Amino acid sequence: MKKTPLFNQHVKHGAKMVNFGGFNMPIQYEGISIEHKCVRDNVGIFDVSHMGEFCIEGNEAKDFLNFICSNDILKIEVNRAQYNCFINNDGGIVDDLIVYRIEEKKYIFPRTHESISSGQKFFIRFLVQMKTAKSPFEINWPLAV
Numbered sequence: 733m734k735k736t737p738l739f740n741q742h743v744k745h746g747a748k749m750v751n752f753g754g755f756n757m758p759i760q761y762e763g764i765s766i767e768h769k770c771v772r773d774n775v776g777i778f779d780v781s782h783m784g785e786f787c788i789e790g791n792e793a794k795d796f797l798n799f800i801c802s803n804d805i806l807k808i809e810v811n812r813a814q815y816n817c818f819i820n821n822d823g824g825i826v827d828d829l830i831v832y833r834i835e836e837k838k839y840i841f842p843r844t845h846e847s848i849s850s851g852q853k854f855f856i857r858f859l860v861q862m863k864t865a866k867s868p869f870e871i872n873w874p875l876a877v
Contacts, residue, residue, distance in 0.1 A: 736781035755782040780842060789838035797831060797839060808833040 733756045742749065747758030757779065761767060770776065788797060797805040802817040802825070810833055818826040829841045 734782075736779055738779045738781060742779070753782065757782060783842045785840055785842050787838065787840045789835070791837060793837055793839055801829075801831065805831065805833075805839075808839075810834070810836060 733751055734754055735756050739756060742758040745761060747761050749756050750759045751757075767776070794805050800818055802819050803814055805814070805816075808814045808831065813830050813832045815828070816831050817828045820826050829843070831839055831841045833839050
């Protein structure tokens with residue numbers, strides 16, 4: 733199993749570790765109720781080092797994202813984000829995500845390691861439907877140690 737850069741900190745603080753997509757990840761520390769209260773009263777963190785990131789950029793990036801997402805991508809301003817859902821041809825939800833617009837024609841959104849390959853297949857299917865000649869995205873794989 734792969735370990736994230738925060739693995740030793742998780743273990744040091746008593747995390748219950750489980751396999752999540754081939755990564756040794758914490759599921760809880762002291763218990764759900766106490767952790768919920770701690771996050772509500774103070775702060776919580778989520779180790780995202782097991783996640784990947786899709787980057788979609790170019791002149792037609794927003795049109796492509798508007799085609800496959802449930803919310804209006806055109807409303808996202810640069811350096812802002814929007815909660816969204818991937819939708820299928822029937823309008824059903826495939827998965828949820830947060831889309832970040834980091835430049836005028838560049839968007840990113842994190843994906844779990846498990847959803848990287850299924851996401852790639854999802855995009856390719858819609859690209860074919862849009863009759864787009866080449867893929868407008870690149871995959872930045874998650875970092876792990």
